[in-house]
Amino acid sequence: MSIGTASKALNGRGRMRVETRDRVLAAAERLGFRPNPFAQGLLAGRTYTVGLVTSDSFGRFSIPVMLGAEDALDAGQISVFMCDTRDDPIRERHYVERLLARRVEGIIVTGRRTEPRPGIGRDLPVPVVYAMTQSADDSDVSIIPDDEGGGALAARHLMATGRTRIGHVTGPQSFEAARRRAQGMTTALGSAGLAPAGEILYGQWSEEWGRQGADVLLHESPDVDAVFCGSDQIARGVAETLRERGRRVPEDVALVGFDNWEPMALGCRPPLTTVDMNLGEIGRLAARHLLDAIAGDPAPGGVTIVPAGLVLRESTRRGTS
Amino acid sequence: MSIGTASKALNGRGRMRVETRDRVLAAAERLGFRPNPFAQGLLAGRTYTVGLVTSDSFGRFSIPVMLGAEDALDAGQISVFMCDTRDDPIRERHYVERLLARRVEGIIVTGRRTEPRPGIGRDLPVPVVYAMTQSADDSDVSIIPDDEGGGALAARHLMATGRTRIGHVTGPQSFEAARRRAQGMTTALGSAGLAPAGEILYGQWSEEWGRQGADVLLHESPDVDAVFCGSDQIARGVAETLRERGRRVPEDVALVGFDNWEPMALGCRPPLTTVDMNLGEIGRLAARHLLDAIAGDPAPGGVTIVPAGLVLRESTRRGTS
DNA sequence: TCCGGGTGAGAAAACCTATTCCCCGAGTTT
DNA sequence: AAACTCGGGGAATAGGTTTTCTCACCCGGA
Numbered sequence: 001m002s003i004g005t006a007s008k009a010l011n012g013r014g015r016m017r018v019e020t021r022d023r024v025l026a027a028a029e030r031l032g033f034r035p036n037p038f039a040q041g042l043l044a045g046r047t048y049t050v051g052l053v054t055s056d057s058f059g060r061f062s063i064p065v066m067l068g069a070e071d072a073l074d075a076g077q078i079s080v081f082m083c084d085t086r087d088d089p090i091r092e093r094h095y096v097e098r099l100l101a102r103r104v105e106g107i108i109v110t111g112r113r114t115e116p117r118p119g120i121g122r123d124l125p126v127p128v129v130y131a132m133t134q135s136a137d138d139s140d141v142s143i144i145p146d147d148e149g150g151g152a153l154a155a156r157h158l159m160a161t162g163r164t165r166i167g168h169v170t171g172p173q174s175f176e177a178a179r180r181r182a183q184g185m186t187t188a189l190g191s192a193g194l195a196p197a198g199e200i201l202y203g204q205w206s207e208e209w210g211r212q213g214a215d216v217l218l219h220e221s222p223d224v225d226a227v228f229c230g231s232d233q234i235a236r237g238v239a240e241t242l243r244e245r246g247r248r249v250p251e252d253v254a255l256v257g258f259d260n261w262e263p264m265a266l267g268c269r270p271p272l273t274t275v276d277m278n279l280g281e282i283g284r285l286a287a288r289h290l291l292d293a294i295a296g297d298p299a300p301g302g303v304t305i306v307p308a309g310l311v312l313r314e315s316t317r318r319g320t321s
Numbered sequence: 322m323s324i325g326t327a328s329k330a331l332n333g334r335g336r337m338r339v340e341t342r343d344r345v346l347a348a349a350e351r352l353g354f355r356p357n358p359f360a361q362g363l364l365a366g367r368t369y370t371v372g373l374v375t376s377d378s379f380g381r382f383s384i385p386v387m388l389g390a391e392d393a394l395d396a397g398q399i400s401v402f403m404c405d406t407r408d409d410p411i412r413e414r415h416y417v418e419r420l421l422a423r424r425v426e427g428i429i430v431t432g433r434r435t436e437p438r439p440g441i442g443r444d445l446p447v448p449v450v451y452a453m454t455q456s457a458d459d460s461d462v463s464i465i466p467d468d469e470g471g472g473a474l475a476a477r478h479l480m481a482t483g484r485t486r487i488g489h490v491t492g493p494q495s496f497e498a499a500r501r502r503a504q505g506m507t508t509a510l511g512s513a514g515l516a517p518a519g520e521i522l523y524g525q526w527s528e529e530w531g532r533q534g535a536d537v538l539l540h541e542s543p544d545v546d547a548v549f550c551g552s553d554q555i556a557r558g559v560a561e562t563l564r565e566r567g568r569r570v571p572e573d574v575a576l577v578g579f580d581n582w583e584p585m586a587l588g589c590r591p592p593l594t595t596v597d598m599n600l601g602e603i604g605r606l607a608a609r610h611l612l613d614a615i616a617g618d619p620a621p622g623g624v625t626i627v628p629a630g631l632v633l634r635e636s637t638r639r640g641t642s
Numbered sequence: 643t644c645c646g647g648g649t650g651a652g653a654a655a656a657c658c659t660a661t662t663c664c665c666c667g668a669g670t671t672t
Numbered sequence: 673a674a675a676c677t678c679g680g681g682g683a684a685t686a687g688g689t690t691t692t693c694t695c696a697c698c699c700g701g702a
Contacts, residue, residue, distance in 0.1 A: 002652045007690055014691090016650055034422035038359060038368075039688035042657050047359075052403070057388065067378065067405055079423060082373070082403035084388055101355035102400060207588035233588060240590075264584070267528035267554060269561075323681045328661055335662090337679055360659035363687055424687095 001027075010035070037077075050290060051081045051099035053092065053120065055111040055133070060261060061279060062110040065132045068283025069108055076291050078105070096120050106290040109133060110283075113144060115176050127293035131286035132279065139301035141293075143286045145277035147177045150308035151184025154228045154256040154275055157310055159189070161318050163226035163254055165197040169213035169238055170230025173202040178230050181258060185228055197221040205230070210237020218245055225253055226316075232257035232264040232274055239268050239315070255315040270314035282306045322348075331356070358398075371611060372402045372420035374413065374441065376454070377433040381582060382600060386431045386453045389604025397612050399426070417441050427611040430454060431604075434465060436497050448614035452607035453600065460622035462614075464607045466598035468498045471629035472505025475549045475577040475596055478631055480510070482639050484547035484575055486518040490534035490559055491551025494523040499551050502579060506549055518542040526551070531558020539566055546574055547637075553578035553585040553595055560589050560636070576636040591635030603627045 001024070008014035009024035010033075027033075041047045050073060056062040073080060081104060083095035099107060106126050111117065111133035119135045120128060128135075130142040158166050168185055171178040182200045189195055198221040203209035210229065214237065217224055227242075229235035235257035239249055247253045249270055257265060257274035265272040285306060289299045322345070329335035330345035348354075362368045371394060377383040394401060402425060404416035420428060427447050432438065432454035440456045441449060449456075451463040479487050489506055492499040503521045510516055519542040524530035531550065535558065538545055548563075550556035556578035560570055568574045570591055578586060578595035586593040606627060610620050 003689080004653070004691075005651055007688095008651090011690080014650080020650075032418075034418055036688055037423055039657090040690080042688075043690055045657080057384070059384070063378070063380075063384070066403075067407075070403070070405055079419065080403045082387075082391070082401045084391055086388075097353075097355055098400065102358055233584065236588065263554065267557065324660080325662075325682065326680055329680090332661080335680080336677095341679075356661095357659055359687095361661080363659075364661055364685080366686085 037079075047103045047105060048076075048078050049081060049102065049104045050078055050294075051083060051095070051102075051104040051107040053083045053085060053095055053099070053107060053109050055085045055087050055092065055109075055117075057084055057086060059112060060259075061112050061132055064279035065110045065283035065286070068280035068285075069131065069287040070283075071280075072284045072287030072291065078291075092120060096124075100125065105294045108283075108286050108290060109135075110286075113177055116142075127290055127298055129286045129290045129293070131282050134303060137301075141289055141299055141301055142303045143282050143289070144303060144305060145279070145282060146305045146308045147180035148184035148187075149305070150258060150275040150277065151181035151186075151228070152188035153184075153308060153310050154258070155185040155188035157273070157312075157316060158226040158228065158254055158256060159192055159194070161226075161250075161254060161316055164194060165221065165224050166194070166226040166228060167197040167201070167217045167221060167224045168228050168230070169201045169203070169210060169217060169234055171203065171205040171209075171234070175205075178202060181230055197224045203234075205233060207233050207237035207240075210234035210239075211241045212237075214238040214241035214245075218242075218247075226255070227253060228256045228258075230258055232259045232261045232268070232272060235272055235274070235315075236264055236268050239270075239272070243269070250315050250317050256310075257315075260311050265311070265313065268315065270317075273313045273316040274311050276309045276311050278306050278309060358400075368424045368426060369397075369399050370402060370423065370425050371399055371615075372404060372416070372423075372425040372428045373431070374404045374406060374416055374420070374428060375431045376406045376408050376413065376438075377431060378405055378407060380433060381580075382433050382453055383431040385600035386604035386607070389601035389606075390429055390452065390608040391604075392601075393605045393608030393612065399612075413441060417445075421446065426615045429604075429607050429611060430456075431607075434498055437463075448611060448619055450607045450611045450614070452603050455624060458622075462610055462620055462622055463624045464603050464610070465624060465626060466600070466603060467626045467629045468501035469505035469508075470626070471579060471596040471598065472502035472507075472549070473509035474505075474629060474631050475579070476506040476509035478594070478633075478637060479547040479549065479575055479577060480513055480515070482547075482571075482575060482637055485515060486542065486545050487515070487547040487549060488518040488522070488538045488542060488545045489549050489551070490522045490524070490531060490538060490555055492524065492526040492530075492555070496526075499523060502551055518545045524555075526554060528554050528558035528561075531555035531560075532562045533558075535559040535562035535566075539563075539568075547576070548574060549577045549579075551579055553580045553582045553589070553593060556593055556595070556636075557585055557589050560591075560593070564590070571636050571638050577631075578636075581632050586632070586634065589636065591638075594634045594637040595632050597630045597632050599627050599630060 006024045009021045037048050054062045085092040107128045109130045113132045116134040116136040119137045134142040201213045227238050242253050249255050257272045260274045260276035265274050327345050330342045358369050375383045406413040428449045430451045434453050437455040437457040440458045455463040522534045524534050548559050563574050570576050578593045581595045581597035586595045
């Protein structure tokens with residue numbers, strides 16, 4: 001029995017007796033033989049690996065993205081090298097070089113999504129896709145969530161449940177995500193001839209700010225009947241203050257969050273209706289773009305926006321009061 | 322200039338003129354040359370890769386573990402293949418085979434920590450370390466947090482702030498972690514001649530259960546002056562109920578959580594004193610054990626327990642009332 | 643019986659890159 | 673003049689799989 005014959009048997013290539021083929025397959029099974037991807041890649045000129053670089057410390061946002069990406073890459077028999085930059089550009093550079101030295105066939109960059117970030121390098125020898133973060137270079141491929149659409153979705157849902165005086169408490173104005181969500185909400189309200197109740201309240205991405213913001217909102221617009229929040233954490237803070245001020249959720253004030261961070265959204269009283277950014281889909285899409293690029297069919301550079309969805313829970317149940 | 326000479330220059334091996342060496346180094350720098358780890362591994366008979374298999378969907382627990390592991394592995398110039406099993410044994414088996422086919426030098430298995438789990442395979446050709454999860458096979462190396470010590474730490478801290486009627490609301494009794502934490506607390510109280518206030522309240526790992534459990538506790542032991550909770554989520558639920566029942570935290574009732582899950586612990590009112598399992602240290606230790614084993618110096622099989630720490634916040638501030 | 647065609651299996655090259663050892667030439671010393 | 677040293681070039685090597693080429697054998701037909 002020769003090595004070559006075995007290879008042919010396992011790959012169904014050459015011609016041989018069925019008996020021989022079966023004997024090889026049986027032996028391979030018995031010995032737990034699995035072809036070494038390195039050696040296969042050696043011939044094919046490939047490594048069947050990609051790098052995944054995150055600057056979010058594999059946090060809440062990048063994990064679902066990673067899982068989605070893994071899904072798609074798995075189908076291509078591709079393994080993933082994991083690198084966490086801890087938000088340190090030096091470390092990032094170091095990791096990118098290491099990945100290139102290992103001859104990865106592509107790189108996915110994820111991060112907690114904020115402003116466009118500098119790319120990881122120009123003229124890299126492999127394709128790069130940014131997921132849940134955006135490269136400052138327009139010729140790069142970036143996949144991001146639809147913050148504006150998410151804001152609009154929340155506003156339309158609240159209007160559909162009969163609310164008309166809708167406030168907005170969100171994160172720092174310096175975050176593009178916060179501005180976009182507010183924009184989407186404002187535009188959707190505008191289409192119905194409405195405007196946000198009171199000012200858009202920009203603050204922090206924290207529960208504490210949610211509590212404070214709700215107080216401000218109740219003071220400025222005491223007749224508010226719904227609040228759209230820039231994150232689930234903020235929404236929890238808002239919910240607490242509302243309850244303490246005697247406003248019932250959802251009877252008196254409906255509440256919509258953002259992120260669909262389940263431990264937060266489900267722990268809220270009442271459970272929170274919230275915008276889901278479809279992070280898994282972002283990851284899957286990023287991976288598919290990367291696979292296409294590796295296969296020699298790169299997508300044109302630019303930003304792809306993945307639609308958000310709305311997860312309905314108690315906090316916007318139609319009031320039966 | 323020959324390839325061999327360049328190699329010697331870069332590795333400081335042969336003898337050559339300083340001028341030649343410098344010329345090589347300059348050229349390597351200019352061309353961005355990085356030796357290919359595959360080729361280096363080819364000679365050394367190594368791959369400088371390890372696999373990281375998680376069954377926790379890279380959740381809250383496994384991420385800090387991974388980061389710690391990455392820290393330690395980075396020092397060994399080792400890259401990490403990432404695999405998420407989605408808690409599916411078939412998928413796990415598949416990934417393990419893939420990693421072995423890629424000739425990883427070792428595997429780290431992480432998971433959300435519960436009962437001992439079946440190992441990923443017997444007589445694997447590479448060392449395996451279980452981190453934040455425990456193999457059912459005693460000859461495997463497992464690194465786990467000190468649940469019992471954490472429970473004791475919480476109890477002693479509460480006693481040190483003058484509390485004597487300490488209740489416990491925790492997760493399902495089916496979880497070994499819950500039982501151990503309760504055991505540690507009970508033992509520590511016992512050493513001081515105390516016993517838990519009321520029954521140990523086993524339930525769910527949720528805020529909702531924290532709210533319910535606190536009601537039960539207040540009903541059974543109205544004079545309770547502290548509650549140790551099996552998780553930060555439970556603690557938040559307990560905190561809410563306490564506040565609604567008119568008990569001030571920490572003046573009337575002190576509160577200690579478990580996990581130090583910052584978004585939860587900091588969002589709590591007041592911010593939560595909580596037990597930190599030192600997950601990063603668990604990961605680092607796991608990686609170091611793996612590196613030792615790869616270097617031919619395997620640790621003896623068995624369970625290593627990493628001490629927990631206590632993070633002090635408002636919820637146990639000494640009452641000035 | 644001999645030749646040819648067809649079939650099945652084995653042997654060997656190729657893939658790629660860094661390292662290391664061996665050797666050679668030039669220059670220097672004894 | 674011979675032996676030795678120093679510096680650098682070149683070739684072998686290691687890894688596992690695939691693929692191609694070659695060879696041996698069997699069977700059938702002439």
